[in-house]
Structures are given as structure tokens and as C-alpha cells.
Amino acid sequence: MNPALLRKLLLLAPLLLFLGLAYVVPFLGVVRWSFTLPEPGIGQYKALLTDPLVHSVFIRTLRICLAVTVLSLAAAYAIAYVWVRGSRVQRMLAEFCILVPFWISVLTRAFGWLAMLSNRGLINSWLQSAGIISEPLALARNELGVIIGMTHFLIPFAVFPIASAMRNVDERILLAARGMGSSRTRTFWTIFVPLTSGGIIGAALIVFVFALGFFVTPAILGGGRSVMVAELVYLRIFQSPDWGLGAAISVALVLVIGILLALLRRFIKPAHLVG
Amino acid sequence: MPQSMHLSDANAAEIKAVSIGKTFGAFHALKDLTLDIGRGEFLTLLGPSGSGKTTFLMILAGFLAPTTGRLMMNGKDITDVPAEERSYGMVFQGYALFPHLTVEQNIAFPLKVRRRPSAEIKRRVGEMVERVGLSGHEKKLPSRLSGGQQQRVALARALAFEPSVLLLDEPFSALDKNLREMMQEEVRRLHQETGTTFVFVTHDQSEALALSSRVAIFNHGELLQIGRPQHVYERPASRFVAEFLGEINLLPLEDFSLNGDRAEGRFEQRTIVLTANGTAPKSGGVAAVRPEHMRISSRSGADGENSVACTIEAETYLGGSTKYHLRTNGGVGLAVSMPTVNAGNITSKDVWVSWPAEQGFLLPDGS
Numbered sequence: 001m002n003p004a005l006l007r008k009l010l011l012l013a014p015l016l017l018f019l020g021l022a023y024v025v026p027f028l029g030v031v032r033w034s035f036t037l038p039e040p041g042i043g044q045y046k047a048l049l050t051d052p053l054v055h056s057v058f059i060r061t062l063r064i065c066l067a068v069t070v071l072s073l074a075a076a077y078a079i080a081y082v083w084v085r086g087s088r089v090q091r092m093l094a095e096f097c098i099l100v101p102f103w104i105s106v107l108t109r110a111f112g113w114l115a116m117l118s119n120r121g122l123i124n125s126w127l128q129s130a131g132i133i134s135e136p137l138a139l140a141r142n143e144l145g146v147i148i149g150m151t152h153f154l155i156p157f158a159v160f161p162i163a164s165a166m167r168n169v170d171e172r173i174l175l176a177a178r179g180m181g182s183s184r185t186r187t188f189w190t191i192f193v194p195l196t197s198g199g200i201i202g203a204a205l206i207v208f209v210f211a212l213g214f215f216v217t218p219a220i221l222g223g224g225r226s227v228m229v230a231e232l233v234y235l236r237i238f239q240s241p242d243w244g245l246g247a248a249i250s251v252a253l254v255l256v257i258g259i260l261l262a263l264l265r266r267f268i269k270p271a272h273l274v275g
Numbered sequence: 276m277p278q279s280m281h282l283s284d285a286n287a288a289e290i291k292a293v294s295i296g297k298t299f300g301a302f303h304a305l306k307d308l309t310l311d312i313g314r315g316e317f318l319t320l321l322g323p324s325g326s327g328k329t330t331f332l333m334i335l336a337g338f339l340a341p342t343t344g345r346l347m348m349n350g351k352d353i354t355d356v357p358a359e360e361r362s363y364g365m366v367f368q369g370y371a372l373f374p375h376l377t378v379e380q381n382i383a384f385p386l387k388v389r390r391r392p393s394a395e396i397k398r399r400v401g402e403m404v405e406r407v408g409l410s411g412h413e414k415k416l417p418s419r420l421s422g423g424q425q426q427r428v429a430l431a432r433a434l435a436f437e438p439s440v441l442l443l444d445e446p447f448s449a450l451d452k453n454l455r456e457m458m459q460e461e462v463r464r465l466h467q468e469t470g471t472t473f474v475f476v477t478h479d480q481s482e483a484l485a486l487s488s489r490v491a492i493f494n495h496g497e498l499l500q501i502g503r504p505q506h507v508y509e510r511p512a513s514r515f516v517a518e519f520l521g522e523i524n525l526l527p528l529e530d531f532s533l534n535g536d537r538a539e540g541r542f543e544q545r546t547i548v549l550t551a552n553g554t555a556p557k558s559g560g561v562a563a564v565r566p567e568h569m570r571i572s573s574r575s576g577a578d579g580e581n582s583v584a585c586t587i588e589a590e591t592y593l594g595g596s597t598k599y600h601l602r603t604n605g606g607v608g609l610a611v612s613m614p615t616v617n618a619g620n621i622t623s624k625d626v627w628v629s630w631p632a633e634q635g636f637l638l639p640d641g642s
Contacts, residue, residue, distance in 0.1 A: 022353060079463070172367045172368070173372075175336075175367070175371070176367055176371040176373075177373070178338075178357075178358045179337075179358050179359070179362075179365040179442075180384060180388060180432070180436070181360070181362045181385060181389060181436070182359060182384070182385075182388045190384075191373060194375045197375070
């Protein structure tokens, strides 16, 4: 092995060691459980494919993740646009809105949304006292609440790759389109959006992958009624001691995320994900 | 030639800039510019970077609004007309092709924006592709083309919708010398074929002289001089213009007098006769002569010629011509460029430099 490569590996060694001991080894243990508990074989994977409860949780997870991805992207695109192309004041404001959520823990934010969305929460009490509604709207303890909370959490992660793609758009290309008679709206849809499509795809994959493994937000805002995959794993392992199935679900989730991350690498350079 | 390919002069625009000024904060990018651009003319805006030439082009295009002054096209005030409604063709530095669209789609873009019928778009795109020599590349993305080919796509796209004005912002700056010359030829041909008004920005004086019907020279936001290439090159109004357009020898004159269109003065005890540029400076004149207008010989020049005694310090062989660096007895440095075929006659280091009176001109002493 050449010395330069060796030196790099040595520098990386603490990280590799940590990842190996903290993630890879335990995960291999989980993989083993999925094939050995309660008895050796692929029984748990067969159950995974046939159990209607597991199916419904996977489908719900998929549905929530798709909704969250679409909503986060729409919001993130608008925020990134202002952040990259707005006036100085607009840029500062956008930057503030993007960074502040990072300072607040996911747990705090989930409870914050609960305070906003629950039946006796801020929104419902305002609407009721204003006489707009008589019965509280079902905003929390269901899929809608989960989608709102997760979207709010994930928007900043979608902003970075989109903003990075927007910064790479050559201003002259937009001027060229306008100079040829293209309206601002047309230039936006036919030139600007396609030129930032790499960022959009990257953001979509990031949000989707993050969303797949969400645990805290759905557990709090879903109120046990809209269980997602990560929560199902938790329930299988800690409440109904069915470690084998819980392990098999984990393995399936990691596989799906692995495939999506491999796709992500094709569309966007890792450095662009952080702006 | 099909009807749509022919652009008569009537389609070309005539533009008047009246007292245009542009400031960016405290910086004056353009100062009180008044300029007429004729129908179908090829006008080059020439100047160093920061001279205001690009600012003026951006104002013409409608991408920048002037701080003061008005812009008129064919007698109508277009100062406040936005770029997308002016619809001038524009070729940008770096081409600004749409990277996600093929050659065909790039050229079709301005036609689609104008909602032309698809059959017409197809025919027109085909014509333009052929006209700029890109047949066979229609389905390629710009990133798969060479610099020269991208340049051609940019030209085809800018001309596809038969604009009344084509604006070109340093379009050749990224090309190597050979390609540059080929593209200059191409632009000249397109100008002749289309008859459109071309406004071309460059900082390359030889490009400006080679292509234009008129050259406008800018410096520090001011228009210094405008005229035919030959006129501005041979009769520059100021030292800046004289020096920017090419190398020039400057000989400070003493006791000079003005007599009609002839000026006379003394340089190192010899009388120098020059053409005067209309109004000449009252005191302190400089004789200006281009290196290629001077010649070197072993005797002083004939009657009607000016001659100065010099010593050859160095020579540079440039292929077709040879350049000599000389010094007068009084210590003034001169450069003379002579056809290499005539260079064999020079045998001694001590020589005479001569030039006909009408090839020298008078410039004010200071700037």
C-alpha cells in the first residue's frame, strides 16, 4: 500500500473504528436475530411479506414519506430561491429561518406542534373562539399531524442541496432567456427549474430517506394511531417480545435506505448536501 | 432564398442613445453618452474593462436601466421597455446556452416563446443549423460541442427569430486565435446576409478594426471617439485612442505652428511636417506616427518626408514583418515595423527613420 493512502486511512481510523463498533457490529447482531429468533430460518422474512399489520405499516410509512417529501420540497424550493436570489434583507431572513430550527431538538419541536395542533391546542381554540368551527379539527394524533411535524423538521435539509444547485445556475443563461422574449414565469419553469433538477432530486432523496427512519415525531404526533416503520420495530422489540420480526423489519428498512442512498450519490455530490 | 431567410434593411433597427448615464452607487459607469446606431450597421464598442462599454450594451439589451437619458428605437422611446419585450438577439460571453436543451431545442427556444407554428419552427431551426454549419449536431447537448460549435449555436439561437438588433458581448474571448478568426469571418458573413444591426463589445482592438463599420472607443465611462475603423486608427482624436488602437510613436515637438491643415514643429533640430486634425492644441504638440508608416533607410528621406536620425537597438522577427526598436540621438525610443522582404537593405546600426508628412498627425501633449 502506498504511504499517502496509508496516512489517509490512519487519519480516518478513529471514525471507522467508531462506526464499526457502534453501528456495524450491533447491526450484524440484529441481522443474526432476524435469522435465528425464535428459531433458525427465514421465517421472519416470510412473515414480513405476509403479515397484514406489517404491510399496512409499510404502506402508511411510504404514504407519509411521499407526502412529506413533496411538501418539504415545495417549501424548500421557495425558501432556497429567496435565500439565493432575494435581496440582502430577504437573504438574511431566509438564512435565519433555515438555521434556527437546527438549534431546537426534535423532541421539543414535536411537543411544540402538539401544543399547536391538538384538540385543545392553539389553532383549534383560536378557530373555535373565532366561531369558524364548532368541533375541533383533527390535526394531531393522526397522519396529518405526523406529516406536518415531519415536514417542518425536514425542510432545512431539503433547502441545502436545492440552494446549492441554484447557486450554480449561470445568471447569463437566465438573461439570455429573457432577452429572447421569454417571460419571467416561462424562464422560471422552462430554464431555472430544469437547471436545478439535480438539487431537487438530491433533496427529495435526502428527505425521503430521513423520513423513512423517523421515530420521535410520528410517535408523539401520531399518538400511537399512525405507526411508522421505526415505531413498529420499537413496539416489536420492547412491547411484544418478537425480536425476530423486529430485527427483520430493521434489516428491510436499512436495505431500502441503502439502495436510496446509492441512488442519491448518482445525482448529487455529498459536498452539495450541506450547501 | 426563402422569404423568411431574407432580412431587408427595413427590419433592422436604428437606435439613438441620448445623454445616457449610469451610476452604481458613487461609481459613474457611463457619463452622458449620446450615440446614434445606424440601420444595419456593425458598431463595435471598444475599450478596456470598466470603460462602460458592457454597461451600455446591457442598457441597450434592457437588462440595466439607465440612471439618466433616453434610448430611442426607430423614433420610439424604449427606455422603459423591458428586455423580454425588446427582443434583441444577444450572444453572451461564455455563450449562455441552455445546458439541458439540445442544439435544436436551444435554437427553437426563442421561436417557441413567440408561439410560431411548429412547422415553421422546424423549418427555421433547420435553416439556422445549416447556416452556421452544425448539420449532424442537432440532437447534441451543448456540453458535447467544442467552443467554436457552441459559439455557432449561440449565434444561430440569437438570429433565429430575426431580431432587429443583435448584441454581442465579447463573444470570442474564450476562443483560440485561429478559431477566433474563423468566427469573426462567420459573424461578418452573418451581418452581410441578415442586414441586421449588430452591436459588438470587445476589448480587442484588432477585432474591432477588422469587423466594424464604425468603432466607438470608451474609457472611464466616456465615449472618446466614434468613426470608421480607418479613421479612428489613422486620425485618433486623443492619445488614449491612439495608444489603445495599436502601437504608436510619439515625438514631442518644439516651436510648432499651425498653417491650415498642416502643422510644423521642431524635433531634435529637424523640422517635422504633419497633418493637423482640425483643431490642434495651442501649445505643446506631439507628433504621432504608427510603426508601420515609418521606414528605415541609410539616407534621410526625400522631399516632403520627415526624417529623424536613429540607432537600432534591437530587432524582432515576426514572420511577414520585422520590428525594430530604435533610439533617436536625443534619446526618444521609437518602434518601426517593416515588411521582412525590405529588411535586407538595412546594413548599419546608424540609420534614418522617415515617413511621409500625411502619415503623421498632431496630438495634444498631455493625455
